[in-house]
Amino acid sequence: MILLLSLVIAVVFGSGAFLILQRDLFRVVVGIVLISNAANLFIMAAGLTRGAPPIYPLPDGATVADPLVQAMALTAIVISSSVAALLLSLVYRLYLAHDSVDIEDVSAAEVREAEALERGEDPGREEMPKGAPGDVELREDTR
Amino acid sequence: MGSTLLAFAVLIPWTLAAALALADGRRPSVGWISVAGLGAGFACVLGLTFLVLRDGPVEMVAGGWPEGVGITLRADALGVAFAAVSVGVILVSLVYEVLDGVRSRTFPALVAFMAAGLSGLFLTGDAFNFYVFFEISMTSAYALTGYREKDFQVRAAFIFAVINLLGSVIFLIGVAALYHVTGTLDMETMAERAGRVQPSSIISIAVAVFVAFSLKLGLFPFHFWLPAVYVGSHPPVAAILSGALANIGGYGLLRFGADVLPRELELGTAAVLILGTASIVYGALQAISRRETVEVLAYSAIGQAGYILVALGIGGPVGYTAAVVYAVVNSLNKALLFLAAGARGPLVGAAFAVGAFSVVGVPPAAGFVGKLAMFRASVEAGSVALTALIFVGGALSFVYAFQIYQRVFWTPGRKGEKASPPSVRALILLLAGLVLAAGLWPEPLLALGEAAAGVLVSGP
Numbered sequence: 001m002i003l004l005l006s007l008v009i010a011v012v013f014g015s016g017a018f019l020i021l022q023r024d025l026f027r028v029v030v031g032i033v034l035i036s037n038a039a040n041l042f043i044m045a046a047g048l049t050r051g052a053p054p055i056y057p058l059p060d061g062a063t064v065a066d067p068l069v070q071a072m073a074l075t076a077i078v079i080s081s082s083v084a085a086l087l088l089s090l091v092y093r094l095y096l097a098h099d100s101v102d103i104e105d106v107s108a109a110e111v112r113e114a115e116a117l118e119r120g121e122d123p124g125r126e127e128m129p130k131g132a133p134g135d136v137e138l139r140e141d142t143r
Numbered sequence: 144m145g146s147t148l149l150a151f152a153v154l155i156p157w158t159l160a161a162a163l164a165l166a167d168g169r170r171p172s173v174g175w176i177s178v179a180g181l182g183a184g185f186a187c188v189l190g191l192t193f194l195v196l197r198d199g200p201v202e203m204v205a206g207g208w209p210e211g212v213g214i215t216l217r218a219d220a221l222g223v224a225f226a227a228v229s230v231g232v233i234l235v236s237l238v239y240e241v242l243d244g245v246r247s248r249t250f251p252a253l254v255a256f257m258a259a260g261l262s263g264l265f266l267t268g269d270a271f272n273f274y275v276f277f278e279i280s281m282t283s284a285y286a287l288t289g290y291r292e293k294d295f296q297v298r299a300a301f302i303f304a305v306i307n308l309l310g311s312v313i314f315l316i317g318v319a320a321l322y323h324v325t326g327t328l329d330m331e332t333m334a335e336r337a338g339r340v341q342p343s344s345i346i347s348i349a350v351a352v353f354v355a356f357s358l359k360l361g362l363f364p365f366h367f368w369l370p371a372v373y374v375g376s377h378p379p380v381a382a383i384l385s386g387a388l389a390n391i392g393g394y395g396l397l398r399f400g401a402d403v404l405p406r407e408l409e410l411g412t413a414a415v416l417i418l419g420t421a422s423i424v425y426g427a428l429q430a431i432s433r434r435e436t437v438e439v440l441a442y443s444a445i446g447q448a449g450y451i452l453v454a455l456g457i458g459g460p461v462g463y464t465a466a467v468v469y470a471v472v473n474s475l476n477k478a479l480l481f482l483a484a485g486a487r488g489p490l491v492g493a494a495f496a497v498g499a500f501s502v503v504g505v506p507p508a509a510g511f512v513g514k515l516a517m518f519r520a521s522v523e524a525g526s527v528a529l530t531a532l533i534f535v536g537g538a539l540s541f542v543y544a545f546q547i548y549q550r551v552f553w554t555p556g557r558k559g560e561k562a563s564p565p566s567v568r569a570l571i572l573l574l575a576g577l578v579l580a581a582g583l584w585p586e587p588l589l590a591l592g593e594a595a596a597g598v599l600v601s602g603p
Binding site for chain 2: 043
C-alpha cells in the first residue's frame with residue numbers, strides 16, 4: 001500500500017513538474033494544480049488511519065481515525081483551488097493583452113513594446129527607463 | 144493583557160482586510176481608514192513586543208480549547224521582532240501609496256490581507272497554521288505584484304505565483320512529513336520530539352523545508368525569479384515584497400532550522416555557509432553589473448539574504464543575534480531604498496544616500512549595527528575566511544550602492560519628470576530618520592536580537 005501510494009504521488013508530482021516546464025501557460029497552471037494535489041495525497045498518505053469517526057463521545061476501546069490529517073488536506077485543497085483560480089485569471093489577462101498563452105509570444109510582444117518605448121512612442125511608462133540594457137537581459141533571465 | 148494584545152494583533156488586520164475588500168480603495172477616505180486600522184494593528188504588535196521583552200513569551204489557545212488540542216498563538220521575542228518590522232514596513236508602504244494616490248480598488252484590502260497573514264505567521268505556534276497564514280500573505284502578494292496591471296507586471300505576477308506555489312507545496316509536504324514523524328503540529332512539541340526521530344528520515348524533511356524557505360528568501364540557487372518580480376513591481380509593492388514578505392524566509396529558516404530542527408541545521412552547516420557565501424558574492428557582483436536602479440536593488444536583496452544565511456550557519460547565541468538584527472535592519476534598508484528609488488524631488492536623494500550607507504554598513508546608519516553583529520559572529524566563529532567575506536561583501540555593496548546613487552541622483556532629471564508630493568518625500572525622510580536613529584541608538588535593536596536568539600538557544 002505504501003509503495004502504491006508513493007508511486008501514485010511520484011507520478012502525479014512528476015507529470016506536474018513536466019507540465020510546469022512547458023511554454024504554454026495553461027499547461028503551467030495545470031501542472032501547478034497537479035503538484036498541489038500530489039501534496040494533498042501526500043498529506044493523506046502521511047497520516048491516514050482506519051478507525052471510528054472521531055466524534056465525542058468516543059466508543060470504548062475503539063481506535064479513532066486521525067481527524068487532523070483530513071482537516072489539513074481540506075484546507076490545502078481550498079487554498080490550492082483558490083490560487084489556481086487566481087493563476088487562471090492572470091493567464092486570461094495575458095491572453096487578452098497578447099492574444100496568445102505562449103510565454104514566448106508574450107515575451108516577444110514585450111520586447112517589441114520596449115523597443116517602441118525606446119523610440120519614444122510611449123513616454124508614460126516610467127518603471128522601465130529608456131534604453132537600459134538590463135531590460136533585455138532581464139527577459140532572458142525569466143524565460 | 145498579553146493575550147488580548149496577541150489576539151488583536153492578528154484580528155485587527157484580519158477584520159480590516161475583510162471590510163476593505165468591499166470598499167473602493169481608490170477613494171482617499173478608504174485609504175486613510177486602512178492606514179488607521181493597520182496603524183492600530185501595528186500599535187498592538189509594538190505593545191506586544193514590549194510585553195514580551197519585559198515578561199517573556201505570551202501564549203494563548205484559540206477558541207478556548209484545552210492546550211494541546213486547540214491551535215496555539217505564541218508570541219516570543221523572535222516572532223514579535225519579525226512581526227513588528229514587517230507590519231511597520233507594510234504600514235509605511237501603504238501610507239506612501241495612499242499619499243501618492245491609490246490606482247486600484249483592491250490595493251488597501253490586499254495590503255491589509257498581507258499584514259494579517261504576516262502577523263499571524265510570525266505569532267503562531269502551530270506548523271500548519273503557519274502554512275495557512277503563509278499562503279494568505281503569498282496570495283495577496285501575487286495579486287499585489289500585478290498591481291497597476293501593466294503587461295510586464297502581470298507576467299511578473301504569474302512567474303512569482305508559479306515559483307512560490309511550488310515552494311509552498313514543498314513546505315506543505317515538509318509539514319505533513321513532520322506531522323507524520325512527530326505526531327504533532329505544535330512547534331514546541333515538534334521540536335522536543337524531533338530529537339528522538341530517526342535522523343535518516345528527518346534529514347530529507349529538513350532539506351525540503353530549507354529549499355522552501357530559500358525560495359521565498361531568494362537565496363543564490365533559488366533566486367532566479369526574484370529580479371523579474373522586483374523590477375516589474377510598483378515601488379511600494381517592491382518595498383513590501385522585499386521588506387516584509389522576504390522576512391518569511393528568514394524567519395522560517397530561523398524557526399524551523401534553529402528551533403525545530405537544530406541537529407539537522409548543525410549537520411548542514413557547511414552547505415548553509417557555502418550557499419550563504421555564494422549568495423553574497425553572486426548578488427553583489429550581479430548588482431554591480433546592472434544599470435537600472437530597481438534591478439541593482441533586487442540583486443542586492445539576494446546578496447543581503449546571504450548574510451542572514453551565513454549568520455544562521457555560524458549559529459550559537461551570537462550568530463542568531465546577528466541573523467535577527469541583520470534581517471530587521473535589512474528590511475528597513477530595503478523598504479527605504481525601494482521607496483526612495485520610486486520618488487523624485489529635493490531631499491529624496493539624501494534619503495536614498497542614508498539607505499545606501501546603511502546597506503554598506505557605514506555608521507551612523509542602522510546597517511552598521513547589522514554589519515557589526517555579523518563581524519562579531521564571524522570572529523566568534525574564529526573563521527578568517529568568513530570575516531574576510533563579510534568585509535569583501537561590504538566593499539562590493541559600497542560600489543553598487545554609490546553607482547546607482549551617482550547614476551540616478553547626480554544626473555540632471557529626465558524630461559517631463561515631476562517631483563513627488565511633499566508628503567511622500569516627508570514620509571521617506573521619516574523612514575531615513577528611523578534608519579539613522581536605529582543606528583545611533585542601537586540598544587533596543589540589539590536587545591531584541593539577543594532576546595530572539597535566547598529563544599532559539601534555550602529551546603528544547
